[in-house]
Amino acid sequence: MRLTRPRKIIKSTIIVADANDNEIGRIVQENMIGKIHFAMEVNGQKVGSIRAESWFAWDFRIEDVSGNEIARIDKTWAGALTELFTTADNYAVNIKTTIEQPLLSLVVAAALSVDTALKQDSN
Numbered sequence: 001m002r003l004t005r006p007r008k009i010i011k012s013t014i015i016v017a018d019a020n021d022n023e024i025g026r027i028v029q030e031n032m033i034g035k036i037h038f039a040m041e042v043n044g045q046k047v048g049s050i051r052a053e054s055w056f057a058w059d060f061r062i063e064d065v066s067g068n069e070i071a072r073i074d075k076t077w078a079g080a081l082t083e084l085f086t087t088a089d090n091y092a093v094n095i096k097t098t099i100e101q102p103l104l105s106l107v108v109a110a111a112l113s114v115d116t117a118l119k120q121d122s123n
Contacts, residue, residue, distance in 0.1 A: 001016065001017070001018065001019070001024075001105060001108070001109060002016075002017040002018075002019075002021065003015070003016055003017075003109055003112055003113060003116070004017070005113075005116055005117065008117075010032060011028070011029035011030070011031075011032060012028075012029045012116075012117035013026055013027070013028050013029070014026065014027040014028075014109070014113040014116065014117060016105060016106055016109045016113075018105075024042070024102045024105045024106065025040060025041055025042040025043075025047070025102050025105070025106050026040075026041045026042075027039070027040055027041075027050065027106060027109065027110065027113045027114075027117070028040075028041055029117055030049075034055070035051065035052045035053070035054065035055060035057075036051075036052040036057045036114075037049055037050060037051040037052060038050040038051075038110075038113070038114065038117070040103065040106040040107075040110070042102050042103075042106075046065060047064070047065050047102070047103050047106070048062065048063055048064050048065055048070070048103055048106065048107075049062070049063050049065075050062050050063075050073070050110050050113075050114060051063065057114070058074075058075035059072070059073065059074045059075060060072065060073040060074075060110070060114060062107055062110060064103070069096060070095070070096055070097050070099055070103075070107065071093060071094060071095045071096055071097075071099070071107045071110075072093070072094045072096070073091050073092070073093055073094075073110055073111045073114060074091065074092050074094065075090065075091055076090045076091065076092050091111040091112075091114075091115060092111075093107065093108065093110065093111045095107060
């Protein structure tokens with residue numbers, strides 16, 4: 001799987017592609033203020049969403065297009081030295097149900113995508 005974040009102007013988009021560089025879908029930031037959320041899209045159609053559970057955007061609920069929780073992304077403790085002296089973050093993805101492709105690939109890509117989209121800008 002390949003994740004590509006084109007240059008962002010205000011909101012991030014992550015392009016998710018397979019090993020042959022065929023686009024699977026996109027993770028598209030929908031807002032900038034409040035609890036951040038992303039749409040997961042395949043061929044321009046929304047198939048799910050990623051929703052921050054707080055303003056800090058550390059833990060996320062992943063929903064199918066009907067709003068049912070299908071997975072979670074939780075920021076995990078990286079250890080005192082890592083937390084104090086680096087910007088490294090650890091995220092765990094917990095898949096709660098059977099998910100069909102291509103949504104499954106977008107869910108797996110989600111943990112890397114939210115960190116890249118929100119926190120990896122070089123200022």
